[in-house]
Amino acid sequence: MRIKIYTIALGLLLSFIGQAQEVEYTEYDLDNGLHVILHQDNTAPVVTTSVMYHVGGKDRTEGRTGFAHFFEHLLFEGTKNIERGKWFEIVSSNGGQNNANTSQDRTYYYEVFPSNNLELGLWMESERMLHPVIDQTGVDTQQEVVKEEKRLRYDNSPYGQFLPVLGKNLFDKHPYKDPNIGYMKDLDAATLEDVKAYNKKYYVPNNAVLVVAGDIDIEKTKKMIKDYFGPIPKGEDIVRKYPVEKPITTQRTATAYDPNIQIPATGLAYRTPGFKQRDSYVLQMISTYLSDGKSSKLYKKMVDEQKQALQVGAFSIPQEDYGMYLVFAIPLNNTDLGTLISEMEEEVAKVRTELISERDYQKLQNKFENNFVNSNSSVQGIASSLATNYLLYGDTSLINEEIEIYRSITREEIKKVAEKYLKPNQSVIINYLPGEKPAN
Structure with missing residues (x-):
């Protein structure tokens, strides 16, 4: 009975918080x-x-x-x-x-x-x-x-x-x-x-x-x-027409040099859809699943357990026309960059081919609920969200309703979106090395 009462009370509290946070x-x-x-x-x-x-x-x-x-x-x-x-x-x-x-x-x-x-x-x-x-x-x-x-x-x-x-x-x-x-x-x-x-x-x-x-x-x-x-004159209508990119269908490798570093880095990069697309929201959840916090899949495996990486992360970089997605690592103990790529791809492959656990799914939902509440916790943050939601997403009401998109994302959808965008043949391997670019 005590558990039941606690559950009811928690539900009422969460309901109250949700209402109180409405902008x-x-x-x-x-x-x-x-x-x-x-x-x-x-x-x-x-x-x-x-x-x-x-x-x-x-x-x-x-x-x-x-x-x-x-x-x-x-x-x-x-x-x-x-x-x-x-x-x-x-x-x-x-x-x-x-x-x-x-x-x-x-x-x-x-x-x-x-x-x-x-x-x-x-x-x-x-x-x-x-x-x-x-x-x-x-x-x-x-x-x-x-x-x-x-x-x-x-x-x-x-x-x-x-x-x-x-x-x-x-x-x-x-x-x-x-x-x-x-x-x-x-x-x-x-x-x-x-x-x-x-x-x-x-x-x-x-x-x-x-x-x-x-x-x-x-x-x-x-x-x-x-x-x-009111007295400021209206301008001419702005017409935007940007080039359409052909899909990446074969994995590429790129090398860049940085004289300001002593330890290299490597990453798997993918082109993803613009941030208004539902799939972009799913990709945000996947990056959080892979690398947000010390209990995340990439950090726990490559930093804590296998001691291969000094740092590892997955980032969805949302943009209006196309997004960018990066899974990267900085090696520890002279770990080969190719090994880091293999280990990262192994974890991404699991998301493409297996449903994440119900427990991990609930952790994801909790994090996004928390992020949503925090984003509306200050007047300055609210002003920025209102402007962004209207101007870029075309929907001011997202300030109150965006969390419903994340709540509606299923484990099956996470798997489906990973399979759609995060395949090896759609990626670019980036090796970021110390030193100056060699002369031709």
Whole structure:
């Protein structure tokens, strides 16, 4: 009887948690096409103002790689009404913090202020959209800033080139073949005319979503948004047409070199579907099953038991058009790279050919439930999720309903998706070695 009562109580508690975590929001469009999402949470006197633009590293022409990231930096230079170099000073002097980041698919800007500075955040983001100062001084300054970032984070960082090597070897035509940060020669080649054209094309209200989340009054916030963002002109419709990749049908081997490392690495890489596809969710579960935590299959086998790997992992890298999937290892005790590949493929093969255990399946479900709750635990996280779900997934309601997708994934489906995408003949073996590339 005690167990039964405990079970009922636990069920009621989980039901309450699920209800308590539901995110309420209001969304609508301005006449200029800007989509607006508002989330009211008056539990703390803070507010997040964010704008996500549907433009990322893949949105560029050949010879102009890295434009989205470069442009992200450039739009902190200043505006018609914000003096050059004063952006961060204005934010910090008013008790706020801000940042931005760029992926291959989108660019995201946000400010977090005490709620009495909501109007300031809205004004600053409307200034960024309507009145950016784009001149040669800013271009020259940010070219050097981005090039230094590239040197620090990629060129001179141990294993910093692994992700670019992954893209280069999984894609032949699609812009995902090139690194999001771009190439030095392309950064040097960027002209003022290029930058102005990029701004005119992509930084328009009908290519963006504005999210305001936190301690707000919905109706007052709507009025401020209309005042600041309503007058911004609508841009031209953006047409995207990227090359379609031919399937990988024969296993390839690629070798890359990194002078910043002493221990090599190796991996199995696969091209996978875009993140809106259901199969992409299943692949996320498979990577968690294989390598999330010390009790995961790869870690327990190759690190704990067999002492073959210093580090091992499986990662699903979701992107809009195609995803990337990597199973990698760093050897321990001079373990041969070929041995690591064989051991990793053995574990992947088990997922392709056998149902994972009911116990492991329940552990997976618990982890994804926990991740879902945590993702909605802060106003800043909620703002980012709302923007992403609307702009990239086309469904704002995923902020409350995405967990249902994971709950509906079965053990049989995990096996089926692994067999569909993670076969040896669809993979690229990447050997990432210390030293300089040998001269031809």
